[in-house]
Amino acid sequence: MTLAEAEALDRADPLAPLRERFTLPEGVIYLDGNSLGALPKSAAARLQKVVGEEWGRDLITSWNKHDWIDLPRRVGDRIAPLIGAPPGTVVVSDSISINIFKLLAAALDTGSGPGLILTEAGDFPTDGYVAQGLASLAGHEHLSGDFHELLSGSVRRLSGSVTDVSRPPVTAMSRRPVVVLVTEVNYRTGIRHDMRELVRRAHDAGATVVTDLCHSAGALPVDVTATDTDFAVGCGYKYLNGGPGAPSFAYVAPRHLPGLRQPLSGWMGHAAPFDFSPDYRPAEGIDALRVGTPPILSMSALDAALDAFDGIDLAAVKAKADALFELFVADLPSGVELLTPRDPTCRGTQVSLRHPEAYAVMQALIARGVIGDFRQPDIMRFGLTPLYLRFVDVWRATEILRDIIETAAWDRPEFKRRAKVV
Amino acid sequence: MTLAEAEALDRADPLAPLRERFTLPEGVIYLDGNSLGALPKSAAARLQKVVGEEWGRDLITSWNKHDWIDLPRRVGDRIAPLIGAPPGTVVVSDSISINIFKLLAAALDTGSGPGLILTEAGDFPTDGYVAQGLASLAGHEHLSGDFHELLSGSVRRLSGSVTDVSRPPVTAMSRRPVVVLVTEVNYRTGIRHDMRELVRRAHDAGATVVTDLCHSAGALPVDVTATDTDFAVGCGYKYLNGGPGAPSFAYVAPRHLPGLRQPLSGWMGHAAPFDFSPDYRPAEGIDALRVGTPPILSMSALDAALDAFDGIDLAAVKAKADALFELFVADLPSGVELLTPRDPTCRGTQVSLRHPEAYAVMQALIARGVIGDFRQPDIMRFGLTPLYLRFVDVWRATEILRDIIETAAWDRPEFKRRAKVV
Numbered sequence: 001m002t003l004a005e006a007e008a009l010d011r012a013d014p015l016a017p018l019r020e021r022f023t024l025p026e027g028v029i030y031l032d033g034n035s036l037g038a039l040p041k042s043a044a045a046r047l048q049k050v051v052g053e054e055w056g057r058d059l060i061t062s063w064n065k066h067d068w069i070d071l072p073r074r075v076g077d078r079i080a081p082l083i084g085a086p087p088g089t090v091v092v093s094d095s096i097s098i099n100i101f102k103l104l105a106a107a108l109d110t111g112s113g114p115g116l117i118l119t120e121a122g123d124f125p126t127d128g129y130v131a132q133g134l135a136s137l138a139g140h141e142h143l144s145g146d147f148h149e150l151l152s153g154s155v156r157r158l159s160g161s162v163t164d165v166s167r168p169p170v171t172a173m174s175r176r177p178v179v180v181l182v183t184e185v186n187y188r189t190g191i192r193h194d195m196r197e198l199v200r201r202a203h204d205a206g207a208t209v210v211t212d213l214c215h216s217a218g219a220l221p222v223d224v225t226a227t228d229t230d231f232a233v234g235c236g237y238k239y240l241n242g243g244p245g246a247p248s249f250a251y252v253a254p255r256h257l258p259g260l261r262q263p264l265s266g267w268m269g270h271a272a273p274f275d276f277s278p279d280y281r282p283a284e285g286i287d288a289l290r291v292g293t294p295p296i297l298s299m300s301a302l303d304a305a306l307d308a309f310d311g312i313d314l315a316a317v318k319a320k321a322d323a324l325f326e327l328f329v330a331d332l333p334s335g336v337e338l339l340t341p342r343d344p345t346c347r348g349t350q351v352s353l354r355h356p357e358a359y360a361v362m363q364a365l366i367a368r369g370v371i372g373d374f375r376q377p378d379i380m381r382f383g384l385t386p387l388y389l390r391f392v393d394v395w396r397a398t399e400i401l402r403d404i405i406e407t408a409a410w411d412r413p414e415f416k417r418r419a420k421v422v
Numbered sequence: 423m424t425l426a427e428a429e430a431l432d433r434a435d436p437l438a439p440l441r442e443r444f445t446l447p448e449g450v451i452y453l454d455g456n457s458l459g460a461l462p463k464s465a466a467a468r469l470q471k472v473v474g475e476e477w478g479r480d481l482i483t484s485w486n487k488h489d490w491i492d493l494p495r496r497v498g499d500r501i502a503p504l505i506g507a508p509p510g511t512v513v514v515s516d517s518i519s520i521n522i523f524k525l526l527a528a529a530l531d532t533g534s535g536p537g538l539i540l541t542e543a544g545d546f547p548t549d550g551y552v553a554q555g556l557a558s559l560a561g562h563e564h565l566s567g568d569f570h571e572l573l574s575g576s577v578r579r580l581s582g583s584v585t586d587v588s589r590p591p592v593t594a595m596s597r598r599p600v601v602v603l604v605t606e607v608n609y610r611t612g613i614r615h616d617m618r619e620l621v622r623r624a625h626d627a628g629a630t631v632v633t634d635l636c637h638s639a640g641a642l643p644v645d646v647t648a649t650d651t652d653f654a655v656g657c658g659y660k661y662l663n664g665g666p667g668a669p670s671f672a673y674v675a676p677r678h679l680p681g682l683r684q685p686l687s688g689w690m691g692h693a694a695p696f697d698f699s700p701d702y703r704p705a706e707g708i709d710a711l712r713v714g715t716p717p718i719l720s721m722s723a724l725d726a727a728l729d730a731f732d733g734i735d736l737a738a739v740k741a742k743a744d745a746l747f748e749l750f751v752a753d754l755p756s757g758v759e760l761l762t763p764r765d766p767t768c769r770g771t772q773v774s775l776r777h778p779e780a781y782a783v784m785q786a787l788i789a790r791g792v793i794g795d796f797r798q799p800d801i802m803r804f805g806l807t808p809l810y811l812r813f814v815d816v817w818r819a820t821e822i823l824r825d826i827i828e829t830a831a832w833d834r835p836e837f838k839r840r841a842k843v844v
Contacts (some may be wrong), residue, residue: 023474023478024478025478025479025480025481028481030481032481032482035482036477036481036482038478038481039473039474039477039478043473044473044474044478047469047473047719048470051461051465051466051469051665051723052445052461052466054666055458055461055665055666056445056446056447056460056461056466057447058447059447059450059452059454059458059460059793060454060457060458060793060795061788061793062666063666063842063843064841064842064843067842068666068667069842069843070842094516094517094520094714095516095688095713095714095715095717096688096714096715097686097687097688097689097690097713097714098516098520098686098688098713098714101686105559121700124689124698125689125692125695125698125699125700126688126689126714128700128701128702129687129688129689129692129701129702130686130687130688132687132701132702133684133685133686133687133702134685136685137527137559137560137685138559138560139561144700237715243473243477243718243719244476244477244484244485244490244715244717244718244719245490245714245715245716245717245718245719245721246717246719247717248714263555263556263558263559264519264520264523264552264555265519265551265552265554265555266517266518266519266520266548266551266552267519267546267547267548267551268519270547270551273547274798274843274844275798276546276547276797276798277547278543278547278550278566279550279551279554280550280551280554280555291517291519291520292516292517292518292519292520292548292667292670293517293518293659293666293667294667295517295666295667295668295669295717295720296665296666296667296720297469297665297666297667297668297719297720297723298717298718298719298720299667301473301719366483371481371482371483373482375698376696376697376698419486420485420486420489420491420492421485421486421491421696422696
């Protein structure tokens with residue numbers, strides 16, 4: 001493809017005007033929206049208002065006057081349609097890790113004693129770490145490995161940190177509660193699970209499913225209802241553009257809302273927090289996932305960031321991401337290996353490339369204004385975020401990548417020096 | 423005291439210039455800094471920079487370039503001197519409730535099996551709620567009552583939600599780990615514990631102590647080292663003025679740092695988070711309390727808010743708060759009862775008044791620009807925050823309070839209608 005052809009695609013792109021909803025730096029091609037979404041103008045404006053008018057002027061009265069108190073629920077209800085959830089099933093609260101803890105515990109709170117937590121070995125490590133922490137504290141067992149093998153195969157064939165290979169497979173363990181934690185789109189490879197099939201198999205085995213939507217919510221059409229997902233968690237700061245470390249969201253299927261309980265029983269999850277009664281009584285419904293006083297500044301930024309999705313069809317977003325993907329991978333330089341599937345139904349919206357000097361190549365790219373990121377041990381990730389990326393951006397990025405690879409421009413000591421955050 | 427005398431006190435007040443560090447609304451006397459601190463100008467400026475330059479312009483590179491990654495630790499090290507803690511013992515992360523969960527669990531992680539959690543019945547409810555949640559999940563026992571009676575008295579005499587009155591007192595339970603969670607300054611009454619004596623008694627009984635500093639950190643001189651406190655948690659949004667729902671801080675005594683473990687094992691608490699290794703290995707030291715990706719916007723506001731404490735002696739802050747207290751209570755209208763001790767060593771920096779129509783009186787006060795808050799069932803709280811309060815403010819507030827009480831101006835339906843947040 002020529003630059004002129006990429007420009008023509010931009011002119012024909014119905015999503016092109018969305019870029020105006022964001023503030024983007026000059027001279028940068030930003031391909032890391034899968035790690036930190038760009039700044040929506042609406043978020044900057046809202047923060048100024050929240051700080052000046054709500055905090056500064058109205059002070060404590062803002063809990064009522066600006067309804068800060070229900071912000072976690074209101075923002076949840078704005079995220080709900082992006083993931084196919086009905087109103088009242090999503091709340092924003094705490095970090096992803098902490099929401100995973102809550103949801104795994106809620107899924108295992110069946111009154112049947114200790115349970116089993118299954119996690120995918122290749123998922124983002126915090127998922128497994130949190131499962132380990134909960135299992136150790138509450139006496140559950142935790143197994144990590146390939147999801148499909150975990151559910152029905154021989155445990156002996158499992159890779160990863162399986163604690164006891166002599167244990168029978170899950171299908172024979174119907175007496176204790178089993179929860180499966182699985183990420184829809186893998187953070188390293190961009191590979192996407194068929195969630196409908198995966199949830200069905202888990203349910204057939206008597207397990208409930210907590211889906212990690214960190215790399216799918218806001219990137220592509222997600223439908224927790226159609227896939228019959230039990231619980232889900234997602235990220236506020238990647239594709240939702242809520243700002244660095246934005247709070248996370250959690251979804252609970254309507255059938256699990258009655259009697260929903262989780263062990264981080266802070267006062268905002270109480271049925272009547274301002275009664276100040278001595279005993280914890282969980283709120284009815286999704287509010288039972290709330291814990292402490294909500295971080296209004298960060299949460300307001302996320303709320304306003306969602307304005308960028310107003311009137312947008314996520315199927316069109318995914319379609320443009322797929323077109324950007326095709327452009328990106330059409331003519332990859334030799335020496336890089338494409339990890340992400342070419343079948344669009346089997347991937348999210350990132351491009352993952354393998355190269356022996358991936359870290360240095362990425363630093364060389366960044367030095368030339370193309371920002372992606374590196375993942376251990378040899379992976380370069382490029383996020384394709386159609387709300388603010390143009391075809392010409394991707395066209396230029398691939399030109400620069402090719403030049404860096406072909407001229408070995410990455411082979412300099414300053415590009416090999418590891419930074420604190422890689 | 424006359425208005426002229428109050429004005430003279432302001433002219434002589436060495437802390438008076440600090441008010442310039444804050445943005446305060448016109449026509450309001452803000453006596454609720456114990457619930458939400460006023461807006462420091464430094465916080466507003468910093469947020470604008472973080473949004474525009476760090477998030478908007480430098481995007482993902484800010485994790486290294488602006489050292490976002492160590493912000494939780496850096497802000498912790500700025501809070502440390504306010505509570506008498508050495509560097510490297512304080513970290514900012516998550517909400518107060520979640521930090522309580524972590525610290526209680528860390529205190530009970532002794533390898534000696536299930537433990538006992540003691541909480542004070544009159545403390546802010548989230549403390550007891552979190553203890554209940556942890557106890558239920560991990561098989562610990564939880565007792566709530568009067569701290570001194572819990573530690574050494576007869577359990578039969580305990581008030582509150584004691585689960586088993588036949589159980590022997592703590593001093594006879596030396597074989598299992600015991601942790602005491604106690605708030606230095608009570609949120610309702612403003613009564614302050616003698617923490618040195620309390621910790622000593624707890625240690626004598628073989629218990630460790632988690633101190634809740636929500637109503638003392640930033641309000642008065644706190645010294646976790648001198649009091650030999652084991653663990654502490656505090657609030658970012660009250661006396662530290664970090665903004666609504668600002669993240670909380672947690673302190674761990676140096677002797678407990680080696681081997682520190684807590685069950686919310688998210689990736690940012692890992693010894694090497696960017697290695698993406700499958701098994702959780704806690705960071706050495708205070709970083710083991712970190713969990714998920716830090717909320718940079720909220721945490722940056724807290725960081726900048728701490729500028730307001732630059733060059734300030736907290737003993738002088740408490741001394742001014744005591745003088746404001748004396749002015750407030752010197753001539754209370756009849757019908758209101760002072761709950762807060764007159765002995766300055768036995769209280770924090772709030773005034774708590776009891777009145778049968780406390781809710782309506784508070785609404786009448788707010789309608790006339792005097793903002794305090796109400797606590798169940800009949801308490802009005804007024805926070806005395808010397809960084810931005812003048813003697814004339816308190817003088818005017820007491821005049822208005824007297825007028826409202828003496829004319830029964832509170833006796834109107836609109837003042838009795840309860841809002842969502844009370």
